Amino acid sequence: MRNEYLPFPTKIVEIIEHTPLEHTFRVEYTGDVRPGQFFEVSIPKVGEAPISVSGIDENTIDLTIRKVGKVTDEIFDLLHSDRLFMRGPYGNGFDVELYKGKELLVVAGGTGLSPVRGVVDYFAGHPEECKHISLVAGFKSPADVLFLADQARWRETVNLILTVDALDCDPGDMTCEIGLVTEHLPNLKIDNYEEAVAIVVGPPMMMHFTCLQLLELGFKEENIWISQERKMCCGLGKCGHCKINESYVCTDGPVYNYTVGRHMFD
The missing domain is CATH 2.40.30.10 (Translation factors)
Known part of the structure; x- marks a missing residue:
């Protein structure tokens, strides 16, 4: 055994x-x-x-x-x-099968880009498998931006918006906007909000307000996925360190559909 x-x-x-x-x-x-x-x-x-x-x-x-x-x-x-x-x-990861044939929006804040990088990478390399993919990635400053080499490649097939909170250093050749990720969501070109799907990963407050804005734009709750961050010690749902309500993030998550994730408060 x-x-x-x-x-x-x-x-x-x-x-x-x-x-x-x-x-x-x-x-x-x-x-x-x-x-x-x-x-x-x-x-x-x-x-x-x-x-x-x-x-x-x-x-x-x-x-x-x-x-x-x-x-x-x-x-x-x-x-x-x-x-x-x-x-x-x-844990429970992102299932790319759920997003195939859809308009896909990925919104990531800071290191929240790490767990969704695989999803973006897949559809950037297989653009024919989704109707359209947009990525809005937010960081504190140009010095904090991750995966620059990947982003240069993604731009060929992905509608990529890179935004920073402030230009506190020279961005060099980096193409970036200024402002929170939520400021750029209304400007995205999405044909059918009710049928589009979204992934939101980042700090809790960023995810909260991003999901609220997506709902205002017309996204359905069941078409939004988030990833919770907790101190996951055992990984097997035994120690209880990651428990929120009746859910163990290490086994039931970290990825949740928003219909479930919206009710998970510490």
Whole structure:
């Protein structure tokens, strides 16, 4: 019988530096995994942390990690070909089948772009499988923007709006707007709001007001998906750290349809 708590070793094959505090670690992995799912990533004698999957390839996955504590500090000291430990994948991810043949809108704030990157990447590479895809990605400043190389490629098939709260540094060649993501939603060209689908991921307040605005524009609640952020420790719905109401985010989420997610308050 498999021990679900037992991590397995994996090798780092590439490290992509986005900002001083955010790096993507590409690691070896073969198996079924969806965008929006997460792994418990650990270093022996240090601890473990839940990390969302930000990219999926045939024999690797991407883990975009923000340096914010003891475990992530240690991970940032690792080098190419070093090993770390993982267990998972856990949770309910985004099902791209639900968005095929639809007008798709993705709204992401900050590191919220990481768990939806796989969805955007899929439809950017298969634009014929959806009617239209728009991405509104918001960051604090140009210095905080993630996945610039991906964004340059996405622009070929995706209606991409990159927006920052303020231009506190030189954006260089980066094409970006100024303002919150909600300020740009009314300007999107969507043919049928009632049939369009949306994914919203980011800080709780950003998701709250973005979803309210989408409803005002004509989106149906059942056509909106969100991803909840919680401290998911066991990943198996046993420890209770991630429980909201009667839902365990690590097993029932992190991805929720808005009809369920709208009722989840701490």
